[in-house]
Amino acid sequence: MKIAILVEGATETAFKPILLDFLKLRLQQQMPKLKFISHDGRIPKGDKLQRIVDNLLIGKDAFNAVIALTDVYTGTNDFKDAADAKAKMREWVGNNPNFYPHVAQHDFEAWLLPYWSIIQKLAKSNKSAPGGLPEQVNHDKSPSYRIKEIFEIGKCQNSYSKVRDAGRILKNQDLMVSVNQCPELKAFINTVLSLCEVDLIP
Template sequence: MRIAILVEGATEKAFELILQDFLKSRLQQKMPKFKFISYDGRIPKKEKLKRSVENLLTGNDAFNAVIALTDVYTGTNDFEDAADAKAKMKDWVGNNPNFYPHTAQHDFEAWLLPYWSTIQKLAKSNKSAPGGLPEQVNHNKSPSYHIKEIFKIGKCQNSYSKTRDILRILKNQDLMVSINQCPEFKEFINTILLLCKVNLIP
């Protein structure tokens, strides 16, 4: 099984190692080969996305499946919410059974918020976590804003770095903590488990 995962940029690319480690424990001999393809900003839209997906699913080096992972908040007003983002990506690509659109609502950092105590330690701040479920932290003050803010006011004297700090936040963490609080994250993980023909996370 070969799976291409289209991602927006540095945060998701840094997540690749964490994801691989989590899946190895569940999939063992059924572990697929992943290729994370980063677009340094946001994944393509409309015809560009359709061409990218079709190219990855055809030819001698064809993948068995393509997963697209976008933030709902992209700096534009393209998507209203996770459901709208997935519907639009599916519409852009067309009726392709090997394409699986997924989203982080409102951005990837929502999936880091369940580890707020670790974020506090790294930032050297006791600032409290944003209220509500991680994926309900909204456009006006996105999850990444909250993480940038705690690093800015903390005593660590470092700004939040996506490529550096995602690994520090998630090191030795149980991803099930975030999966159980973030329905979109669970859906993304379950698509991979489905493709590998193993039991899904209920």
């Protein structure tokens, strides 16, 4: 099984090693070949996304499946919510059964919020966590904004950097903590598990 995963560049740097470790524990001998294909800034839109997906699924080095992972909040008003983002990516790519659109709502940092005690330690701040479920933290103060805020008011004297700090937040943490609080993360991981024909996370 060969799976291509389209991601934003910084997300690949931060998330890839954590995700691979998590999947290896669950899949062991059935671990697929995963190729992360990074795009600076954001996943392409429209015809460009369709061309990229089509090219990855044909030819002698073709992938069995392509997963696109985008933020809902991209700095634009392209997407209203997770459902809208997935619907639009499907519309752009067309009726392709080997394409699987997924999203982080509202951004990748939602998946870091369950580890707030680690964030507090790194930021050197006791600022309390945002209320509610991580993926429901809103656009006005997105998860990435909340993490940036605690870093900037903390005593660590650094602003938050996804490339530098997301991996530090997730290091040695159980990804199931976030999976159990973040339905979009669970859906993304379950797509990989489903493609490998193993039991899904309930």
